Amino acid sequence: MAPFLVLLACVLIALLYWKLHNLQDNSKDEPILTEHAKVHAKSEHGGLRGVPSAKYIHFYVPERDAIVICQVTEGIWHYLPKNDWGMLHHQGGKFLSFRRDCDGELVELKDYSTVWDIYSGR
Numbered sequence: 083m084a085p086f087l088v089l090l091a092c093v094l095i096a097l098l099y100w101k102l103h104n105l106q107d108n109s110k111d112e113p114i115l116t117e118h119a120k121v122h123a124k125s126e127h128g129g130l131r132g133v134p135s136a137k138y139i140h141f142y143v144p145e146r147d148a149i150v151i152c153q154v155t156e157g158i159w160h161y162l163p164k165n166d167w168g169m170l171h172h173q174g175g176k177f178l179s180f181r182r183d184c185d186g187e188l189v190e191l192k193d194y195s196t197v198w199d200i201y202s203g204r
């Protein structure tokens with residue numbers, strides 16, 4: 083009975099991780115948009131006992147008075163500060179890039195695994 087419960091718990095944890103990790107993947111059939119936006123807030127989901135958490139940035143789009151929530155890598159999540167303004171390029175909840183207003187820097191969707199990868203230009 084105990085091995086069955088352990089297996090059931092592992093399956094439930096895996097399903098929860100998959101659901102949280104793919105929470106904002108509503109990009110199918112959505113148009114690709116470029117909109118002026120502000121980094122409004124940040125959130126993270128998951129992170130239970132060694133499972134990495136999914137990182138999200140909430141962008142405020144004043145033209146539509148809407149919040150766009152995009153899942154991003156940990157490096158981008160740490161790199162983009164709150165209240166940063168720029169042009170958000172996205173497809174639904176899929177982050178593609180962000181060009182900052184202040185210096186024109188382009189933060190693209192790359193496989194940034196750490197903040198160091200962004201600073202070193204990898």
